[in-house]
Amino acid sequence: MNHCQPYLSAAALGVEDWERNELIALASRLLNEDVALDMTRAASDCGSVGCVGGHMALAHGMSALGARRYVQDAAQADSALAPLFFPDLTVNKAHPGWRARPVEAAHAILNFLTTGAPDWDGAMGARAASRRRTRSNVMAPA
Template identity: 70%
Template sequence: MKHHDPYQPATALGIEEWEREELITLALKLMDGTVALDMTRAAADCGSVGCIGGHMALAHGISVRGARRYVQNQAQCDSPLAALFFPDFTVNHRHPGWRAEACGAARAIVNFLTTGAPDWDGVMQAKERARSAGAAVHLSVPA
């Protein structure tokens, strides 16, 4: 078992060790831009709903069909990963979670690994604040 501070151990997160390791690897790849992730579509190129779980499963050697089943089973079994794979399962439903981009997905993964919850609401609110700040700067530039 690899140790990654400040991430919680797999047992504390309620997941398998391979899932934890794949999440850590995926978060790093999303942050450095070596993996593309498009959560705006229900089915991505990896063939899996949500795509975070699809990337994890495919990297672990699971087939495309198996990856889709793996992701769907997380929701059906009310797995701790369900909230990460399906952002719209959040409590207040105030954000369009499927519009998460790679950096937001990486943030949600790190949140999950450190606290046990992806905090999609916080991730998507930060994205909205950044977009609003960019629009305000754009609007204040003289023509």
């Protein structure tokens, strides 16, 4: 599926066309849970890449080392994608976006594609709201 509406253009997002296209494709794969996600691993010493930027770079044909550099360069260059790749740039990685499941990361990507900002708080809020509903349903009298 290669639908491009209602997404902002690559120029409006401040990214290249291939980055926008890879984000659209990755969001679909994440929603279908076709790929594993680990936002804490842009790339480890062994070369595994499990974050949003890593998946984009690998799908675009970069090597694991190239993907690692791509993700790290996004933060260092303060690129438009840095907030998507790094939910919290603090040392302790305390933001819940670092613990995103595939569907939550997909929502952050879709937020970015439609507004230019990932809104990790909103994307991760869906999980918290779901837990609250589940707890209240379990605790509700029969």
